[in-house]
Amino acid sequence: MRWKHRPEGSNWGEFGPDDELxxxxxxxxxxxxxxxxxxxxxxxxxxxxxxxxxxxxxxNRLRHPPRRFTSGRGDKLNYNFELQRINPAFTDVVSDDAVLLYTQxxxxxxxxxxVGALFDADGDGVAEPLYYNGWRAGEHIRGPAGHEDALEGVNAERxxxxxxxxxxxxxxxxxxxxxxxxxxxxxxxxxxxxxxxxxxxxxxxxxxxxxxxxxxxxxxxxxxxxxxxxxxxxxxxxxxxxxxxxxxxxxxxxxxxxxxxxxxxxxxxxxxxxxxxxxxxxxxxxxxxxxxxxxxxxxxxxxxxxxxxxxxxxxxxxxxxxxxxxxxxxxxxxxxxxx
Missing domain, CATH: 3.50.30.50 (Putative cyclase)
Incomplete structure (x- = not known):
């Protein structure tokens, strides 16, 4: 069990001990x-x-508009790309794009x-960073080790x-x-x-x-x-x-x-x-x-x-x-x- 005590007014455990919905x-x-x-x-x-x-x-100063771009195809960009460059018999013109997106x-x-909170769920007198149903920050919701690798290791496994x-x-x-x-x-x-x-x-x-x-x-x-x-x-x-x-x-x-x-x-x-x-x-x-x-x-x-x-x-x-x-x-x- 991840927790002994649940926050007052919460419904932790009522949909099952491992609920994520x-x-x-x-x-x-x-x-x-x-x-x-x-x-x-x-x-x-x-x-x-x-x-x-x-x-x-x-x-929100931390969130920015989407940034759109496309990939390269040889010495050209893969946008309005004429496939005749690959095969003279082809008549296709293709465009692909990508986006850097802030999800919120x-x-x-x-x-x-x-959003989670600091709460003493195990009764040891020390508040831990937790999320809904007692899932733990750093274990179940993992973040980067430091600012220098902010794009690595970020994952809510729960x-x-x-x-x-x-x-x-x-x-x-x-x-x-x-x-x-x-x-x-x-x-x-x-x-x-x-x-x-x-x-x-x-x-x-x-x-x-x-x-x-x-x-x-x-x-x-x-x-x-x-x-x-x-x-x-x-x-x-x-x-x-x-x-x-x-x-x-x-x-x-x-x-x-x-x-x-x-x-x-x-x-x-x-x-x-x-x-x-x-x-x-x-x-x-x-x-x-x-x-x-x-x-x-x-x-x-x-x-x-x-x-x-x-x-x-x-x-x-x-x-x-x-x-x-x-x-x-x-x-x-x-x-x-x-x-």
Whole structure:
């Protein structure tokens, strides 16, 4: 057993001692069928930003836009390459390209190996760096030995994003329209405010549902044309108040399988002051570390949200598998909603 004690409020062990899926276990065949039942018009919506948005690194100085390039073919580049150079009888013209990609730059999933916490799970009085279900940093989620080999030895042998991909991440989802009630102002949404909005719109979350939050933040990002202004972004649109214990308890009690937003981190970052003993990202800690709830960030929900408003609906079928990239702690995603 990797741990003797689990964090307060966590579900470690409830899906098995070696579980790596967390609340995705609730995304059952029945939830898929419930999602399929929401497809009435055969319309589909792309829920991803272009991969080169937001542009620059104003949102996160450590993440940069994709860099595209191609390989060489002899003394030429393998782009608009005429195969007549190989054989005069050939008429083909071919192009290949490659990309250097930060996996969490644009529309993305967080793997459960993305955020862990210091916690004394073995009862020896010393907090260890751990991830969901007690998987250990340095052993199960390995990083580089030092800065000089930052590209070597990086691998989440447990809780990698490929575990999420293998489930296909498809089923019934719902949208909570924060932008409709909060506008584009920077607003901290606590449990009470969230419940008011859900009650007003008749939104009900059932176990296994995938929950999307539309705030309008992606609209602000797109409006900047890959030239984001950090101050504007920091002061735009609704964010969940990760310091609100009632909100965190609702996430636990609701049984939601994943939590998605069109903003940078789902929750406010930086969070409200929590003193000297708390996580910088309390909702990330609660979801990824304690409950095994994958987080989706920077999704494009605008067209879907407007359709749902006009049609008086809030549920839809969502299919959103990440890249099946073994050992990655996050992944771009091109989600599709069907109604």
């Amino acid at each position: 967390g609340r995705l276990n609730l995304l059952t065949p029945d939830k898929v069928l419930q999602g399929v039942a929401e497809v009435r018009e055969g319309r589909s919506f792309c829920l991803s930003l272009p991969l080169d948005y937001p542009g620059g690194n104003a949102l 730059y644009s529309t993305q999933w967080d793997a459960l190996s993305h 809780l990698g994003i490929e575990k999420m991909a293998e489930t296909a991440v498809s089923g019934r989802a719902l949208l909570i329209d924060l932008q409709k009630h909060c506008g584009h102002e920077r607003v901290l949404v606590d449990h009470a405010r969230l419940q008011q909005i859900m009650l007003a719109d008749g939104v009900v979350v059932e176990p296994g549902d995938m929950v999307c939050l539309y705030t309008g933040f992606a609209d602000v990002v797109l409006g900047m044309g890959r030239q984001p202004d950090a101050k504007t972004l920091e002061n735009s649109c609704a964010v969940l108040d990760g310091r609100d214990p009632a909100l965190l308890q609702w996430i636990s009690d609701s049984g939601l399988s994943v939590l998605i937003a069109d903003n940078y981190a789902v929750e406010a970052y930086p969070a409200r002051d929590g003193g000297s003993c708390c996580a910088a990202l309390p909702l990330h800690e609660h979801c990824l570390f304690k409950l095994g709830i994958h987080l989706g960030e920077l999704w494009y929900l605008t067209e879907l949200a407007h359709y749902l408003r006009q049609s008086g609906r809030y549920r839809f079928l969502l299919s959103a598998p990440p890249l099946r990239l073994p050992g990655a702690v996050g992944s771009p995603v091109s989600p599709v909603a069907l109604v």
